[in-house]
Amino acid sequence: MLDFTGKLAKYAVLAGGIGGLGGCGALQNDIDVPLPFYASELVVECYLEPGKVPSLAVTTSVPYLGVVLPQVPTDVTVTLTLPNGTAVPLTFAPNFRALVDTTGEKFHSHIGRTPLVARPGDVFKLDVRDTQGRRVTGTTTMLVPVAIDSVEHKFNDKTGAERKAYFLTNFRDPSTPNDYYRLQLHRGNPARGALRRRPEVDYTAQDRLNNGRAFTLGTSYRFSANDTITATLYRIDESFYRFQQSVRDARNANGNPFGQPSAIFSNVQGGIGIFTVLSGTSATKVIPR
Template sequence: MKIQNIYKLLCLGLVLSLGACETDVTKEVNIDTTPKLAVVSFISPQDTVLLVNLQKTQPAVGKAMSREEARVPNATVQLSDGSQTFTLKYEPTPDVYRLSASKLPVLPGKTYYLTVAAPDGYTVSGSCTVPRTEGVRITDITVTNKALDFPGGPTSMEVFSFKWQDAAGQPNYYRTLGGSRESQDPINPNGPPRIEPFYFSSWNDKNKNIYSDEKTDGGLFSSGEGGSQMPASQVPPKPYWLHATLAVTDQHYYRYHRSVYQQADTDGNPFAEPTLIYTNLQGGLGVFAAYNEVKGSKRVE
């Protein structure tokens, strides 16, 4: 499970006209400069390892902490399903707390609880419920060529997309995770299949790969375009298999990622309205959320 290091969880821009004033700004505007704990953890039934990333937030004003100073290696981090509780082990590299999913299986429809206790009185807690996937299915998977206009580069690339059916009568949230093409290696036809991944990127997806059925309950959704790193001239011969992976997420996962994308869109724009990063944690910042994968396949003759 790859967790992106997205921890711009506390942002404050100060534009000051400095004259002969030497007043302490933090006292005038009552800014709390005390660091908080920032916690990010996503759990899924498809996980083999459960991870919790933990660090201190940077102060709103004053000297920034180094990466080493922001680390919290001596916390007690626990995950529970309400009946059994496990303490996660800290690993300095890559600075995460982890637990084997075999000890605490993540099951659809079940609620899980995260608690964090660290020195200096830090305590953080949160909960999330793993989404069910009944009624959600991938209906169509396609791959086509897209013309490119890069001088000296390839003239076209492979573009991957898919559609899925929403489960009606309930709130649903989604994220398109990606896809792949599976084919026999023409150089070694008796060897393992060759897997070519397709990656969804925000530059070609206005929804930033996250979706809500708030206005399209029970409808048919279409993903953005996923690009392949393989030039179209090297596409393997047919037949081959196309695979798609969709995440059915809880509301916390959706709202957290939407706020991160919204903040990124306004970064550097002095006229944009500030966006706060969504959090569902008590006593700290960050998110504890869940998702459940739905997969689809198509054989291309």
């Protein structure tokens, strides 16, 4: 809906432009905005994945008109506590190249040594401290993944380059209430890194109106014959869902006169950020001719 308000804003500006008949100079210009002091906070972003070496990014928030790149503090120690109580320190080993990388490699400031073993129900804890006394903590539980029942496609009636297919992903929501999902569709060969690139589609959904029933998430007519499509369905917890929504709302409020600024809903204490275990399933399909 906020996207819609953005469209409204553009239409309003368009109306102004029509009225101005285009001959009266720019309607958008630079101004000086003196912002009051802002005290930066630790920002933690940690997505654990079963079978992968745990890593996370610890950065700091900055004044809005300050430096461009994220500030990576060098005095931070990170401890990940496994379900069995073992405290695993994550080493400060930032891959700074990822900050300017465009291939999809994610930046991490700290990383572990061995792949993570995680099963549904497992509880993990995170402890992040710096030498200034700032401390961020968090707890998360791995959810039971939800299987993709099927994926399917359908072509439109057009020919040539305009012949396109939409893509459907079908799954069934468990009978428990308050389930949240994130679905990504990537185009291309997974073996060639397609899953690291920007997805064609990135949806979030909740079962508030469809609890315990079949879900079908679809796209517009956008795929061509021979496209390889990989659907990845994550079951996410409510705190991650709220974090995503608040990030979206906060972004949409900047530049949208109809938007209402939103606070960020983190699931960590003492700073900003998200700590979660990704619990996903996937299915790949090649669109036939």
